[in-house]
Amino acid sequence: MTNEVVIKTDKLTKQYGDFVAANQITLEVYQGEIFGFLGANGAGKTTAMRMLCGLSTPSSGSATIGGFDIYKETEQIKKNIGYMSQKFSLYEDLTVMENIRFFGGIYGVPDKDLKERMRSLIETLGLKSEADKLVGSLPLGWKQKLAFSVAIFHEPKIVFLDEPTGGVDPVTRRQFWDLIYDASDKGITIFVTTHYMDEAEYCNRVTMMVDGYIKALDTPYKLKQQFSADSMDDVFYELARNAKRREDQL
Amino acid sequence: MDVVLKNIVKTYNKGKVKAVSDVSFSVEKGELFGLIGPDGAGKTTIFRILATLLLPDEGTASVNGHDAVNDYKEIRKRIGYMPGKFSLYQDLSVEENLNFFATLFNTSIEENYELIRDIYTQIEPFKTRRAGKLSGGMKQKLALCCALIRSPSLLLLDEPTTGVDTVSRKEFWEMLKGLKEQHITILVSTPYMDEATLCDRIALIQDGEILSINSPRKIINQFPDQLYAVKSQKMSRLLADLRQSSTISSCNSFGEYHHITLHQGNTFEMQKKLINEMEHLGHTQIEIKSIAPTIEDCFIKLMS
Known part of the structure; x- marks a missing residue:
């Protein structure tokens, strides 16, 4: 992790009519940092993430992502980030190789590099004998590991992970985090949401959204101190249990 | 025994994909039994067989002594099933959904209100809202009410806490405890290992095979090393x-x-x-x- 700021937001807000989905989000994320983005259902995480990915225009506030302006340079933002979620990551009816080539092409990996990088990725993942199999036939854990590798295949500055390990078995879930650590060591910033509170402990810093606001932002250690809690689960519970939006919005 | 599975095997794609291989377990009356395992372990297949929506390739399954293949109609009279995917009518309101499911099973909200009261009062303020517009936690509560309103002897809950935040998850397990006191047999599945300790007994399942069945305490005591x-x-x-x-x-x-x-x-x-x-x-x-x-x-x- 370095001191270079790769995500910087200042009072970033998204409003739908009277409803303020994300309210004055101000934060800085560093290069190579593993940044945990937590919150109750309906807290505004998805809204905030969509703005940071350049997919949704903020109502007010400012932000730069990888140095690019969130209003004017959304296309550059998209080229410099990777994204994967639990729900959508790869095309099930394309093979492993076809998926890598497809996403490599979309993210503008130069043709001359493509072949060599595909080969090296397949080798690193140990998927040589599966390279020509349909992604739909792979076990979920492999799919998620492949999806993550594809999301960082174009060597983005930042990768956004939306519940990447949901439903994954406990062994593969840990292997997935090994991949996250590797990417972070290479200087890629990881912006990750999760429902597993042990995974919150693996983040350098964690933020908690409640009712559209950022209610806490610090290292897991300091958050536990601040809330006199034994675990991140207790911190989460303490912050989220009085949320107003959980039961009547979204 | 309320639920008995014996050597259940189920494959898909003409035998190419093995979903469940040789699974046997039983659930006692009034027990809160958890199927704990990741996605793809075979949990949903087991639920569908018990809900008589899927025929096993091999083995037998029964609910209250009724065979899941031959007496499927008897089973359908007795179970409340909450599928993993939200399956209520999105364009009906909370109240309309509940009314619909009560009527479908020849009863009324009033008749079985006691069963759902603790849960329903939490969503009642939104009873005119369309189900599709509810939050994750509320959808889940409504789905549970709809499964309960026909007063089932067995509740089948397939991953009721997946995708909901930890506060809602805790509330949901509190509700299950309440139902247990009403002597309803509950079979529930979850990929969250920390929820296992809230069950009377659990089966740990992976790749269609059961790794262990016991009370959470005994499974922990069986851990071989310090x-x-x-x-x-x-x-x-x-x-x-x-x-x-x-x-x-x-x-x-x-x-x-x-x-x-x-x-x-x-x-x-x-x-x-x-x-x-x-x-x-x-x-x-x-x-x-x-x-x-x-x-x-x-x-x-x-x-x-």
């Missing part, structure tokens, strides 16, 4: 270093700590040796303590 929690200043490097160490038999990250088991021998000596080794590698503030395993530790052990 488990230790270790931490130091730099956790990701500690993980790599521990994995390289000859003193370590297994090592997994568990949030704030790494959980390890040591090779046999004098464990105090081994601990000291390990601390020396890690200090030598430059780790500081090393902490090591013996701990009781969690269900997740047991699951990982059984997978290996």
Whole structure:
């Protein structure tokens, strides 16, 4: 992790009519940092993430992502980030190789590099004998590991992970985090949401959204101190249990 | 026994994909029984067989003594089924959905109100809202009410807490405790290992096979080794270093700590040796303590 700021937001807000989905989000994320983005259902995480990915225009506030302006340079933002979620990551009816080539092409990996990088990725993942199999036939854990590798295949500055390990078995879930650590060591910033509170402990810093606001932002250690809690689960519970939006919005 | 499965086998794609292989277990009357395992373990297949929506390739399943294949109509009269995917009518209101399911099973909201009261009062303020417009936690409560309103003897809950936040998850398990007091037999599945301890008994399941069936306490007691929690200043490097160490038999990250088991021998000596080794590698503030395993530790052990 370095001191270079790769995500910087200042009072970033998204409003739908009277409803303020994300309210004055101000934060800085560093290069190579593993940044945990937590919150109750309906807290505004998805809204905030969509703005940071350049997919949704903020109502007010400012932000730069990888140095690019969130209003004017959304296309550059998209080229410099990777994204994967639990729900959508790869095309099930394309093979492993076809998926890598497809996403490599979309993210503008130069043709001359493509072949060599595909080969090296397949080798690193140990998927040589599966390279020509349909992604739909792979076990979920492999799919998620492949999806993550594809999301960082174009060597983005930042990768956004939306519940990447949901439903994954406990062994593969840990292997997935090994991949996250590797990417972070290479200087890629990881912006990750999760429902597993042990995974919150693996983040350098964690933020908690409640009712559209950022209610806490610090290292897991300091958050536990601040809330006199034994675990991140207790911190989460303490912050989220009085949320107003959980039961009547979204 | 309220639910009995004997040697159930189910494959898909003409035998190419094995979803469930030779699964047997039974659930007692009034028991809260958990099927614990990741996606693709075969949990939903088992639920669909018990809900008489799917025929097993081999083996038998019964509910209240009724065979899931031959007496499927009898079973359908007795079960409340909450599928993993939200399956209520999105364009009907909360109240309309509940009314619909009550009417479908020849009863009324009034007749069985006692059963759902504690849960329904939480969503009642929104009873005119369309189901499709509810939050995740509320959808789940409504789905549970709709499964309960026909007063079932068996509740089948397929991953009711997937995708909902930890506060809603805690509330949901509180509700299940309440239902248990009303002597309803409950079979519930979850990929969250920490929820296992809230069940009377659990089956740990992976790749269509059951790894272990017992009470959570007994599964934990069966963990064969002494488990230790270790931490130091730099956790990701500690993980790599521990994995390289000859003193370590297994090592997994568990949030704030790494959980390890040591090779046999004098464990105090081994601990000291390990601390020396890690200090030598430059780790500081090393902490090591013996701990009781969690269900997740047991699951990982059984997978290996």
